[in-house]
Amino acid sequence: MTTEIKHPLSLRGLYQYHDVIGLLSAAGPGFSGPVSVVTGPDGNLWVANRANPNQPEAVRITRCTKDGDFIDHFGEWGEEPGQFIWVTSIAFSSQGELFLADENNHRITVFGPDNRFVRSFGGHGNSPGKFNRPSGLAFSSSGDLYVVDTLNHRVQVLTSHGEFKSQWGSFGDEEGQLNMPWGIALDLAGDIYVTDWRNDRVQKFNAFGEFSMAFGSSGDGEGQFNRPNGVAIDPEGDIYVCDWMNDRVQIFDRSGGFKDMLVGHSGMSKWGRTFLDANPDIERKLALASQNIAIKERFYRPISVHVDSEGKVFVADCYRHRIQIYQKLNST
Amino acid sequence: MPGTDTPLLAHLLRRAGFGATFQELDQYSQVGYEAVVEDLLHPEQRPPIEEDVLERYYIDWKESRNIEGALTESVYRMNSYAGKRPLQEKIALFWHQVFATGLAKVLHEKTMLNQIDLFRQHGLGNFRDLLVHLAKDPAMIFWLDNNFNHKDALNENWGRELLELFSMGVGMDGRENYSEEDVKSAARAFTGWTIDDDNVASIPFGKTPWLFRYEPDQHDEGEKTFMGHTGNFNGEDIIDIIVKQPATARFLSRHLYNFFVADEPQIPAWQHTPPNDLEAIKVLENEYFRSGYDIKSMLRVLFNSDFFKSDQSRFAKVKSPAEVVVGTLHLLGDFKFPKRGIFDVALGCRYMGQDLLNPPSVEGWHTGEEWIDSGSLVERVNFVADQISDIRQPGVRSMVDALLNRTDELDPLSIIDGCLELLGHIKLHDKNKNHLVGEVRSMLDQRGSMAAGSLEDQHHAEKAILHTMKMIGSTREYQFA
Numbered sequence: 001m002t003t004e005i006k007h008p009l010s011l012r013g014l015y016q017y018h019d020v021i022g023l024l025s026a027a028g029p030g031f032s033g034p035v036s037v038v039t040g041p042d043g044n045l046w047v048a049n050r051a052n053p054n055q056p057e058a059v060r061i062t063r064c065t066k067d068g069d070f071i072d073h074f075g076e077w078g079e080e081p082g083q084f085i086w087v088t089s090i091a092f093s094s095q096g097e098l099f100l101a102d103e104n105n106h107r108i109t110v111f112g113p114d115n116r117f118v119r120s121f122g123g124h125g126n127s128p129g130k131f132n133r134p135s136g137l138a139f140s141s142s143g144d145l146y147v148v149d150t151l152n153h154r155v156q157v158l159t160s161h162g163e164f165k166s167q168w169g170s171f172g173d174e175e176g177q178l179n180m181p182w183g184i185a186l187d188l189a190g191d192i193y194v195t196d197w198r199n200d201r202v203q204k205f206n207a208f209g210e211f212s213m214a215f216g217s218s219g220d221g222e223g224q225f226n227r228p229n230g231v232a233i234d235p236e237g238d239i240y241v242c243d244w245m246n247d248r249v250q251i252f253d254r255s256g257g258f259k260d261m262l263v264g265h266s267g268m269s270k271w272g273r274t275f276l277d278a279n280p281d282i283e284r285k286l287a288l289a290s291q292n293i294a295i296k297e298r299f300y301r302p303i304s305v306h307v308d309s310e311g312k313v314f315v316a317d318c319y320r321h322r323i324q325i326y327q328k329l330n331s332t
Numbered sequence: 333m334p335g336t337d338t339p340l341l342a343h344l345l346r347r348a349g350f351g352a353t354f355q356e357l358d359q360y361s362q363v364g365y366e367a368v369v370e371d372l373l374h375p376e377q378r379p380p381i382e383e384d385v386l387e388r389y390y391i392d393w394k395e396s397r398n399i400e401g402a403l404t405e406s407v408y409r410m411n412s413y414a415g416k417r418p419l420q421e422k423i424a425l426f427w428h429q430v431f432a433t434g435l436a437k438v439l440h441e442k443t444m445l446n447q448i449d450l451f452r453q454h455g456l457g458n459f460r461d462l463l464v465h466l467a468k469d470p471a472m473i474f475w476l477d478n479n480f481n482h483k484d485a486l487n488e489n490w491g492r493e494l495l496e497l498f499s500m501g502v503g504m505d506g507r508e509n510y511s512e513e514d515v516k517s518a519a520r521a522f523t524g525w526t527i528d529d530d531n532v533a534s535i536p537f538g539k540t541p542w543l544f545r546y547e548p549d550q551h552d553e554g555e556k557t558f559m560g561h562t563g564n565f566n567g568e569d570i571i572d573i574i575v576k577q578p579a580t581a582r583f584l585s586r587h588l589y590n591f592f593v594a595d596e597p598q599i600p601a602w603q604h605t606p607p608n609d610l611e612a613i614k615v616l617e618n619e620y621f622r623s624g625y626d627i628k629s630m631l632r633v634l635f636n637s638d639f640f641k642s643d644q645s646r647f648a649k650v651k652s653p654a655e656v657v658v659g660t661l662h663l664l665g666d667f668k669f670p671k672r673g674i675f676d677v678a679l680g681c682r683y684m685g686q687d688l689l690n691p692p693s694v695e696g697w698h699t700g701e702e703w704i705d706s707g708s709l710v711e712r713v714n715f716v717a718d719q720i721s722d723i724r725q726p727g728v729r730s731m732v733d734a735l736l737n738r739t740d741e742l743d744p745l746s747i748i749d750g751c752l753e754l755l756g757h758i759k760l761h762d763k764n765k766n767h768l769v770g771e772v773r774s775m776l777d778q779r780g781s782m783a784a785g786s787l788e789d790q791h792h793a794e795k796a797i798l799h800t801m802k803m804i805g806s807t808r809e810y811q812f813a
Contacts, residue, residue: 054400272536
């Protein structure tokens with residue numbers, strides 16, 4: 001007899017929990033404070049680990065299949081070229097180079113297809129091409145690199161070699177102004193969405209950086225945010241926003257209308273299962289912790305969201321050291 | 333405000349907080365002493381620190397997986413609140429010292445930090461309520477084995493320490509405060525007070541907070557006799573009886589006096605050694621009962637008392653390592669926004685002999701002169717000297733600029749007096765001051781004074797000021813509060 005597992009649905013039923021990949025680990029299969037998740041040119045998941053400042057060996061990029069099989073990891077903590085300390089996000093260019101934002105070293109570091117260091121650019125400052133704690137990264141279809149320059153409260157547009165092209169944004173809460181922005185994503189039309197972190201809203205700009213619209217306000221109701229960070233747009237134009245301090249991911253239509261909400265439904269991951277099989281005493285203790293069962297399934301500071309071409313939604317569940325995966329059920 | 337005694341305010345801020353910058357003292361001087369006391373007693377009226385920004389950059393803190401992260405977070409928060417809510421942090425440090433709980437056993441950093449938060453939230457409230465919160469605190473339950481305290485298998489650890497170290501003390505005025513039977517009854521009353529999710533590893537998905545859980549089937553429902561009262565007592569009944577005891581008033585009053593006014597003998601000696609200032613202790617005891625066990629009321633009386641304000645109580649207490657580190661950081665104006673490096677600074681407390689979140693035993697740290705030995709003294713002096721002479725620090729820069737802007741001419745005495753004032757109205761012993769005058773004079777190129785308008789002279793004066801502050805940092809008076 002087989003048991004059919006019915007995975008739970010999202011708030012409005014438009015998404016279904018699919019799987020989880022993760023395990024707290026400083027090396028090998030596992031993550032340590034995952035802050036950014038993307039699909040690489042190889043079709044696999046690439047996950048940036050922020051880790052713990054007192055455990056620098058855990059700062060790394062982990063690569064695994066979307067079924068949760070570990071492939072490899074690379075990266076080295078430090079300030080030398082090719083090293084990084086406070087990673088905030090990663091993104092691939094159309095040439096297959098991996099770009100990494102490091103908000104401690106105030107620079108973008110580029111790795112080639114073989115994961116070797118290629119170049120870096122930036123440096124601390126507020127002049128064009130300089131950064132003050134860069135975070136979100138995204139590429140336009142023409143290959144321009146968009147960098148969220150958090151403490152300069154602006155978005156910079158650069159070539160993939162770091163040459164300055166344009167910028168927009170200044171500190172404030174008016175239209176087009178920003179307060180410690182974090183995430184960035186582009187839709188198929190080339191419009192740009194920026195999570196305006198301390199203004200608790202998402203702003204949309206056209207390709208020239210001109211303000212188009214904004215949605216969201218402070219709070220924990222539908223359509224409200226408590227420090228939004230990761231953002232992604234799926235091929236149908238739906239907007240996914242990590243509502244960080246509300247511990248949820250909200251989904252909006254292209255006009256900013258609320259559509260659905262993910263809160264996390266994690267079960268046990270493949271890597272976690274392997275660990276618990278080898279440590280049954282820990283599994284017994286986990287089972288006894290009756291008051292904490294529900295919260296262990298939920299997101300705990302979701303920080304990055306990525307939607308692939310098959311409608312799978314990958315959420316970096318930062319403090320739980322895992323990627324929770326949902327499947328979009330119906331296109332609208 | 334005319335007539336405001338700024339040196340007295342500086343004394344208050346050293347004791348009720350971690351010291352104050354000269355800009356803060358200027359602001360406090362505008363409102364007067366008693367108003368400042370009220371301000372300190374109501375930290376909830378001041379804005380909290382920006383938790384979102386902390387989490388934004390110290391991304392691991394919410395989970396706090398290791399002791400290094402927990403230590404870093406503790407010192408960062410103390411430093412952040414040193415200017416905003418100084419007494420809230422100071423009282424949390426006080427209770428951490430009294431209700432000493434440590435990571436050496438608890439091994440769950442977030443749970444330890446939650447206990448410190450408990451002290452922030454309730455440390456100025458009602459002592460009865462604080463003890464109830466403490467009895468339900470998962471770190472304390474685990475620390476003193478109350479999770480192993482069952483009706484059929486008694487564990488007396490928590491029950492004993494509640495009486496001995498957390499409320500009444502072994503004895504006072506030469507007599508014992510409770511009996512072994514009272515210890516057993518207290519332990520029985522707390523059977524079934526346990527925790528959820530204890531000792532679960534961080535793998536696979538990180539740690540979750542420990543939570544209090546009451547297990548009725550593990551609770552001893554039998555009749556108990558405690559301090560002359562008999563009944564089917566639960567834990568809160570025991571605490572209700574404890575807080576009514578004169579011994580509790582004495583114990584709490586001595587602790588507050590020892591921490592905020594002047595060093596008392598070490599706690600184990602309290603049964604047979606009377607308080608240094610019995611009259612002051614009586615004043616605090618009376619307020620304890622008058623206010624219904626209200627800690628804030630006791631501190632209001634304490635800070636407004638003559639025994640606190642007196643010249644004799646100033647610079648009469650050895651600063652704890654946390655006071656040295658956080659007080660110095662506060663003067664520097666460093667780490668007002670998250671950045672790397674706070675861990676290295678936080679380690680200073682450990683090197684000076686106060687491993688925060690990890691006291692040597694349930695007795696806490698021995699205070700007063702026991703903070704000082706040859707090794708810790710060197711650490712103290714080196715730490716302060718390194719930090720306080722770093723012109724890149726915004727607080728140091730502002731002190732130097734303030735002094736340079738004060739007068740057209742700088743001579744040794746004006747530099748020294750200026751530095752002493754800017755560092756918190758420190759009053760040096762004549763001998764120490766004379767020594768400093770000689771040192772600074774030799775630095776000033778034997779000219780005795782310099783014109784502040786000349787760039788060369790200004791650079792030289794700046795060096796002299798920094799050197800002076802460095803030397804003041806190594807004086808006895810700076811190391812005392």
